[in-house]
Amino acid sequence: MTGVRGGPDAAVAFRMARRRFLAGERLDMQELAASLGVDRSTLFRWVGNRDQLLVAVLTSLADPTLSDIVATVRGSGGRRVARIAGRYAEALIGAPYYRSFLQRETERALRLITTRASPLQQHVVDVFAGLVEQERLRGGFVHDLDTRDLAYVIVRVIESFVYADLIAGERPDAAKVEAAIAAILHDDGP
Structure with a gap:
């Protein structure tokens, strides 16, 4: 998880982003945050910017x-x-x-x-x-x-x-x- 800032929630976010990327999908931070049930600022704290x-x-x-x-x-x-x-x-x-x-x-x-x-x-x-x-x-x-x-x-x-x-x-x-x-x-x- 190079570049991901930490914690179990960050790991979940990272794995979800990776799966989406492998599926050929565009990584949309708003959609990713919504899928995780958090706001974008929380997602940014976990994984950084897009x-x-x-x-x-x-x-x-x-x-x-x-x-x-x-x-x-x-x-x-x-x-x-x-x-x-x-x-x-x-x-x-x-x-x-x-x-x-x-x-x-x-x-x-x-x-x-x-x-x-x-x-x-x-x-x-x-x-x-x-x-x-x-x-x-x-x-x-x-x-x-x-x-x-x-x-x-x-x-x-x-x-x-x-x-x-x-x-x-x-x-x-x-x-x-x-x-x-x-x-x-x-x-x-x-």
């Missing part, structure tokens, strides 16, 4: 997705990091609830997901920084960029191809994510 709640829901979905991918992708070095990025992009592109959110609230979604000020983007950068560092420590690869800077570049590449339809009118493409990141990491092996 953007904060959306980021918390998105983070709660990103974490298990990334964890599952990291656990299943084999290999080492830059190739492993590139595969993980590609599989993550594939998961984002293929999630109907996520695409629904992007289409319904494009500007808000891109602001919450792709800006450097976004807690979600910073969270995903942290995950990839951990992966890059793990592969460096394993002796899997060496790169000239600082770990955090490299992780930021990786996340921006993911964003470029996942949100290509919204940014440039192109088709989202997870395969391009893996190929681009492998090239950045100087790893074009199998």
Whole structure:
């Protein structure tokens, strides 16, 4: 429940919001508060404003997705990091609830997901920084960029191809994510 402020009622509110988001519904704070039998100010105390709640829901979905991918992708070095990025992009592109959110609230979604000020983007950068560092420590690869800077570049590449339809009118493409990141990491092996 990243970003949710606490208490059992907050957890109930968060789970309800998450279920609605997964169902492809727009998160409406007034409707959510009414469903919970509270006023909006109480809901805001529990979960923050709408953007904060959306980021918390998105983070709660990103974490298990990334964890599952990291656990299943084999290999080492830059190739492993590139595969993980590609599989993550594939998961984002293929999630109907996520695409629904992007289409319904494009500007808000891109602001919450792709800006450097976004807690979600910073969270995903942290995950990839951990992966890059793990592969460096394993002796899997060496790169000239600082770990955090490299992780930021990786996340921006993911964003470029996942949100290509919204940014440039192109088709989202997870395969391009893996190929681009492998090239950045100087790893074009199998």
